Amino acid sequence: MNALLQVRGVTMRFGGLVAVDDAALDVAPGTITGLIGPNGAGKTTLFTVIAGFQTANAGSVAFAGEDVTALPAHTRALRGIARTFQIVQPFAGLSVRENIAVGAFLRHPRRGDALARATAVGEAVGLGPLLDRPAGALTVAGRKRLEMARALATEPRLLLLDEVLAGLNPSEIRDMLPVVRKIRDDGVTILMVEHVMQAVMSLCDTVHVIAQGRMIAHGTPAEIARDPKVVEAYLGHGAARRLAGGADA
Amino acid sequence: MRSSYLPIAVAVAVLALLPLGTSSNTTLNFLSFALIVALAAQGWNILGGYGGQFSFGHAAFFGTGAYGMALLQVRFGINPWLALPLATLLGAVVGAAIGALSFRARLRGSYFALVTLAFAEVFRILANAWGFTGGAAGVLVPLRIEAANMQFADRVTFYWLVLACVAAGLVLTQAMARARFGAWLVAVRENEEAARALGVDSLAVKLRAITLSSGITALAGGLYAQKFLYLDAGIAYGSWISVEALLAPIIGGLGTVFGPLVGALVLLGLGEATKIALGHALGGAVPGADLVVFGVLLILCVAFAPRGLLGLGADVRRLLRRPA
Numbered sequence: 001m002n003a004l005l006q007v008r009g010v011t012m013r014f015g016g017l018v019a020v021d022d023a024a025l026d027v028a029p030g031t032i033t034g035l036i037g038p039n040g041a042g043k044t045t046l047f048t049v050i051a052g053f054q055t056a057n058a059g060s061v062a063f064a065g066e067d068v069t070a071l072p073a074h075t076r077a078l079r080g081i082a083r084t085f086q087i088v089q090p091f092a093g094l095s096v097r098e099n100i101a102v103g104a105f106l107r108h109p110r111r112g113d114a115l116a117r118a119t120a121v122g123e124a125v126g127l128g129p130l131l132d133r134p135a136g137a138l139t140v141a142g143r144k145r146l147e148m149a150r151a152l153a154t155e156p157r158l159l160l161l162d163e164v165l166a167g168l169n170p171s172e173i174r175d176m177l178p179v180v181r182k183i184r185d186d187g188v189t190i191l192m193v194e195h196v197m198q199a200v201m202s203l204c205d206t207v208h209v210i211a212q213g214r215m216i217a218h219g220t221p222a223e224i225a226r227d228p229k230v231v232e233a234y235l236g237h238g239a240a241r242r243l244a245g246g247a248d249a
Numbered sequence: 250m251r252s253s254y255l256p257i258a259v260a261v262a263v264l265a266l267l268p269l270g271t272s273s274n275t276t277l278n279f280l281s282f283a284l285i286v287a288l289a290a291q292g293w294n295i296l297g298g299y300g301g302q303f304s305f306g307h308a309a310f311f312g313t314g315a316y317g318m319a320l321l322q323v324r325f326g327i328n329p330w331l332a333l334p335l336a337t338l339l340g341a342v343v344g345a346a347i348g349a350l351s352f353r354a355r356l357r358g359s360y361f362a363l364v365t366l367a368f369a370e371v372f373r374i375l376a377n378a379w380g381f382t383g384g385a386a387g388v389l390v391p392l393r394i395e396a397a398n399m400q401f402a403d404r405v406t407f408y409w410l411v412l413a414c415v416a417a418g419l420v421l422t423q424a425m426a427r428a429r430f431g432a433w434l435v436a437v438r439e440n441e442e443a444a445r446a447l448g449v450d451s452l453a454v455k456l457r458a459i460t461l462s463s464g465i466t467a468l469a470g471g472l473y474a475q476k477f478l479y480l481d482a483g484i485a486y487g488s489w490i491s492v493e494a495l496l497a498p499i500i501g502g503l504g505t506v507f508g509p510l511v512g513a514l515v516l517l518g519l520g521e522a523t524k525i526a527l528g529h530a531l532g533g534a535v536p537g538a539d540l541v542v543f544g545v546l547l548i549l550c551v552a553f554a555p556r557g558l559l560g561l562g563a564d565v566r567r568l569l570r571r572p573a
Contacts, residue, residue: 051446077448085446091439102436105429106448114429154448 002065004029004189005050005081005158010059012045019045021213023059027158032180032190034204034221036197038234042213043193044086047162050191051083052076063158077106082156084147086163086193092136096127099135099146103153118153125149125179141172145179152183159183161192165199173199201225209233253423260507261416268405277404281476283517284411285469289490290497290509291418292465297495298504299431300458301438302357306365307466307494309347309372312485314340314467316376318474319388324381329399333471340467341460348459352452357441366491373486387481390474399475411472415510418465422506425461434458435504466494493517496543500550502557511558516543 003026012020020042027033037043048054050061052073060069068076082103091099100118101111108114122131125145130138138146144164151159161180165173173196180203184190194200200207201221209217209224211233217224224230228240235243264284268277293307317336321327327335351364376382383389394400401407425431436444437451445451470490474480493516498504501512520539527535554561 053442053445072450073445074448074450077446083446085443089440089443089446091436091443093439094435098432102432102444102449103447105432109429111427111429111432114432150443150447 002029003027004064005191006060006062007046007050008060008062010046010049010056010061012042012049012054012056018213020049020056020210023210023213023215025208025215025218027189027191028206029157029189030184030187031205032184032192032203034200034207035191035193035210036195036200036207036224037210041210041233043210044162046210047083047160047193051081051160053083077154077156080155080157081160082151082154082158083160084144084151084162084164086166088140088143088147090135090138090143090146092134094135095132096135096138096142096146097122097131100127100149100153103150106154118149121149121153124182125152126175140167141176144168144176148179148183152188156188158189158191161190161194163193163195165194165196177203253427254420257416257419257423257506260510261412261419264412264415265409268408274404277408279517279521281404281408281411283513284408284415285473285476286490286493286497286517287510287513288411288415288418288472289466289469289494290501290513291415291422292462292467292469293494294462294498294504294509295422295425295434295465296458296462298498298508299426299438300434300455300462302455302459303362303495304365304459304462304491305362305495306367306369306491307463308486308488308491309365309369310340310344310463310466311470311473311490311494312369312372312376312482312487313343313463314470315474315480315485316382316388316470317467318471319390319480320382322390323388328397329475330397333399333468333475336471336474337464337468340470341464343467344463345456345460347463348456352455352459366488369486369488369491373482376486377482382482383480385481387479387484390478392478400478407476411476414468414472419506419510421461421465426506430454430457438504492543496547498557500546500557502559505557505559508557508559515558516546519546 005027007023007025010020010023023046035043049056052071060067062068063079063081068079091102097115097118100122101114104114104117108117119131122128125148127145127149130142135146148164165176168176177199180190204221206218207221207224208215209230216229216233217227231240231243268280289307289311293304297303314336317339318332321332321335322329347365347368351361356364377385394402433444433449433454436449437454441451470485497512497516498509500516501510502508520542523538523542524535527538550557
């Protein structure tokens with residue numbers, strides 16, 4: 001398989017705590033791949049390792065066939081890996097357009113081009129009417145869109161979305177799903193950490209499950225939902241059998 | 250697009266015509282001095298205002314520029330017109346070195362501020378002790394009034410020379426603010442992690458900023474040396490210039506093109522006025538009265554105009570426009 005992203009044997013320790021233990025995953029080009037798991041499973045840690053914000057204790061990350069394990073975050077962005085932050089990180093003192101332009105400057109060194117690109121990306125994610133507002137004045141839903149817009153403005157090949165739906169209400173989530181799908185249809189491969197299962201089920205082609213730092217399952221959303229290991233990871237030991245037993249009775 | 254340079258042209262024209270109304274040497278000396286401080290503050294503003302890296306030790310660069318200017322002439326017999334760019338370069342190199350040491354060590358916030366302060370103090374003590382820099386006696390640049398020697402019979406000429414440097418600083422700042430480098434520098438100030446995620450090499454951006462910043466402040470130091478033709482360690486590397494270089498942009502408007510210039514003129518203008526007024530009232534000079542004014546201005550600014558006088562002006566204009 002010709003994966004766009006290949007993670008092999010990644011282990012990340014913080015003191016005595018093993019946050020990610022020998023994790024491996026592949027992301028095929030043109031897909032939306034989900035990474036799910038209970039709280040504290042190591043999803044965000046694995047993300048920061050893939051994006052280059054932390055150096056893993058062991059393992060390798062390959063992107064588009066090249067080993068990027070030793071590259072710093074900004075170089076990985078130049079190669080085409082963009083990430084959003086779970087806790088949104090707007091440049092609060094700048095306008096929405098200027099925020100997005102910071103990302104657009106990566107491939108468009110001239111100010112006029114970068115601002116034009118920022119406007120186009122902003123409109124594509126539904127921030128059109130808010131482009132001249134200060135970023136600090138956006139709602140949570142607006143900030144999540146801004147996170148995506150800024151990352152998209154770097155024109156990535158792989159977009160890492162860290163819980164872009166967390167904290168949104170059901171109608172805001174409904175509005176956001178087509179935006180994510182549209183990004184994929186425009187040719188950007190997506191790896192997303194997500195807690196909102198309804199979104200994972202409807203968006204993802206493949207899902208990887210991580211629990212207590214270990215990858216425990218991967219497959220289509222439907223396969224994952226039936227996997228006893230996954231059910232146990234979320235609901236506790238023996239839950240799958242009890243659920244199955246309940247259904248039989 | 251070009252019109253963004255119009256306010257700079259207007260401000261420089263006004264400042265150029267200002268001394269024509271006066272023949273007083275005191276006024277001209279004051280104006281030249283205020284513009285030199287404004288230039289030093291413009292340098293600080295690039296790193297501190299746009300980049301968010303607060304230096305408490307820009308005296309390190311100001312002093313290097315000043316000593317460079319004086320010593321290149323006195324010890325090496327280099328013409329001041331060549332010595333001035335060399336001194337500027339020297340300041341930029343010192344800035345790049347201090348930046349490399351502190352930014353590579355990931356110092357930021359108060360830690361970075363303290364390290365810059367320490368560097369400036371070390372330089373001051375060394376310059377005070379070393380024979381090459383004239384030690385505690387300082388350096389005297391010999392008086393030889395010739396345009397070729399950057400010493401002019403008419404004080405206005407030197408004022409215009411300083412003004413030309415200030416104008417260049419304004420144009421450079423404006424160009425930087427509109428370029429990719431400026432956008433990335435502001436992004437690093439606002440959120441370094443997020444900037445890195447967008448492909449910004451934050452270390453390289455900060456190093457470029459401190460190099461540019463220290464070069465401009467060193468140019469101000471060089472002009473200071475040539476204006477007064479005398480230096481000692483307490484003047485060149487003294488904390489007074491570190492303080493004024495950071496107070497002026499804070500009072501004028503951090504991270505704005507005109508903030509340092511407006512701040513320096515207001516700060517030094519009020520300081521000078523207070524000294525004169527108190528001198529008249531008490532019948533003698535009151536040393537340090539201007540420092541009291543600086544302190545009061547800083548407190549007022551932090552309390553009522555956190556975005557400086559320019560930010561306050563913008564707020565007032567908006568308030569006036571709203572009822573209409």
